[in-house]
Each structure stands twice: as structure tokens, then as C-alpha cells.
Amino acid sequence: MCGVCGCGSETIGEAHGHDHGHSHHGHSHSHPHDHDHDHDHDHDHDHGHDHDHDHGHPHDHDHDHHHEHAARGDIHYGQGPAGSHVPGLSQARMVKIEQDILGYNNGYAAENRAMFEENGILALNLVSSPGSGKTTLLCRTIADLKDRHSIAVIEGDQQTSNDADRIRATGAKALQVNTGKGCHLDAHMVGHATEKLEPAEDSLLFIENVGNLVCPAAFDLGEAAKVVILSVTEGEDKPVKYPDMFAAAEVMILNKIDLLPYLSFDVEQCVAYARRVNPGIGVLKVSATSGEGLEDWYRWIGDRRQSLLAGRVARLESKLAALRARMDRA
């Protein structure tokens, strides 16, 4: 995560009586990372800092740290200024770039994904419009699965720690990330949140994104899959009105089906719309409050987890085999 950490647009609450001083900043990773961090950690973090990562320029901007929200090490992001201007003279030339604008996000996402896979953590990115029932579904899922799995949750909202508080009430570990003005979580935020949260090996990590059917679609967090939740009160045409989100998701959860008798929501039409933008999308019909259909959701999670673990076992076995071969030779 921190190998290319810009951190210019980040503020992290310092009033937490916690491990601030940017120790979470990757340079003392407490969770089992396996990628190489080969930069020096000579930050003194009174924010005149000279990161010497490949970001290049001296950061001379002010970090306007927020000191509110002392609860539980939750993270709050504000708006950061861009970089500094160095005036100079030379003649004009062309420079080829051919870089994805989201390249910086995708770099962090790739690191998160490698870390999740290495540690057998099934990370699911839950996306939806506000109020579809993400937190309700998570609370219920945790209650039903906590004896079978270790579960941790990253909660993304612009403001408040309400959702993380609701999750903690179930007994699961949760960390709130407040994005401030930001309309989505990005991979950088999730990397830092994961460091603080320290999900167990072979656990489930749910990431509840900011309620927004548009922006989170474009930001890979390193998750194994995006899960889009659509509640039946929102109308069956959402998949074609907000196609990017449904195109990016592996599965669509149709929530609040207990309300179908009171609505004129056309389930088949909704599924047809979703398949139009994403022919391969899975569909699960559930009620997070009545519990109807949740077994299908748990089976889906179980299958996803099995294949993740199978991959991990295969990797470990090949490592072991290589080690044995070396031992035989010695």
C-alpha cells in the first residue's frame, strides 16, 4: 500500500490517543503483508515530510488534520491540495504518457488484492444507492455467520460513524472511514483501513462503500468481487439507468423482497435489465429483515471463499514443494 503512498489528500484523526504518528502508514505493517516496502521510513510526520517514494516531489502542502471523531481510530478524509509549482524555463516538447487516470488507484488496488489473496481474506465491496439495506444485510450476515467465519467490516460514509457502530454492536470488528466530500472509497483508503483493522487470516472482509450508484463503480479497491445491492423500492430500471455499477458487479442482491406485495416492482424485468448490461451477473433475492433468501447469499459467499482458499492452498503447496526440493538437495 504505502510503497507509492501519496497521502496528500488524507487527513487522519489524531485525537484518538492511538497509534497515529502514521505508524499505520504502512511502515510498521502489523498485518501480514508480503510485498516489499523498500522505502526508508524517515518520516517525522510533523508534516513537513519528505516521502521518498516514487512520487518524486517534495510535499510542501499543509495537511489539514481533523481532530474530531475520537472514536475507535476511525479515519476521516478531507480535501487535500495538489502539489507544488516549481517555476522554470526550457523549450516546449511532447511527453508520451499513455497512463490510466485511475492508475494511482489501481496500483493500490493491486497491492490490496495481493495482500488479501496472500492471507486468504475474501474481500467483498458492497455498493448501492443510499438506504438499500447494506448495513442491515451485513449485521444479519454477521449474526448468522460469525460462528463459522471471522468477519471484519470497513464502513465508508461521508459522515458519521453510525454504520460502524451498528456493526460493532454485533461483535464484529469494524472501522469507519469518513470520506468527507468524497463520493466513494478508493483503494488507498482501504489499504490504510485494512492495516488498522487487521482482519484475521482466512477471514471475510466486507467493505460497505459510500451509498452512491455511480462513482464507486470506477474505483477498484482490490476486492474479490463487487456486490451491488438494489432494494425493490428503488424501481426495476436502475440497472439501465446506472449501468456502470451493474456492469462492474459480479452479483446483484435484490433486497427487501418482503415488501414486494406492496409494490409493483417487476422482478423479472429488473433481472433482464441487469443481464442486459452484464450478461454474467448473478442474482440473489433476499430480505435482510425477514431472512428470506439469505441461505443463497451465504452459499455464494461460501463458494467464493472455497475458491479463494483453494488458490491459497495451491500456492502454499507449491512453496512447500519448492522448499522440500531444496532441502533434499542440501
Next chain:
Amino acid sequence: MHEMSLTEGILRVLEQQAAAQGFTRVVKVRLEIGELSAVDPESLRFCFEAIRDETVADGAELEIIPLPGRAFCVDCGKEVPLPHRFAVCPDCGGGKLQLSGGDEMRIKDLEVE
């Protein structure tokens, strides 16, 4: 969507490139933005003009090259134009389309000094 954070991403790349390639000022930035990418070019331009100053791109011009939507039709076995993400194949009317272009968000090149 989130044009502001995209613009911050662009400026971040420019700052990195300035350090790596030894230039100090960007005169012009050329982007390739797919028509299905959910980026609104006008809003991107607005954001860019709002935050470019006092960066390496102070006063820089922004050129946006639109790229059309394209998809591979599984039934026809060929690439077809895709005006919207949820459009059907213009040839067979089928819906088994895999996006193959038009979601780009790329910095193509820069004019620097």
C-alpha cells in the same frame, strides 16, 4: 462522477512525470476519454481549471479526445459500435455484448517545457 478526484489523479501523474522526466511546466494535457466512461468532459474541464493553478500545470490547456463505445457481439462474432452500455447489437439485435472500448480514461500525452 467524482471528476474532482479524477482531476487530482491527473495532477498527481503530472507531478510524478515532472520529477521523472525533468520538466517544470506543462503547457497542454491531452486526455482520451471514452464516451461510456461516465466521465463528463465539461465537468472534468471545470475541475481541471479550478485546481491546475499553482501546480506544474499552472495555466495548462486541456484537450479531451473522445473515444467511441465499442463491443464484441458474442452472437455475431465481431466488434460493433455501442452507443450506450445497455444498447443491443445493431446487427443482430442481441444483447450478448462485451464492452471492448469506450470506457477509457487515459492521459495520452503532454506538451511540456
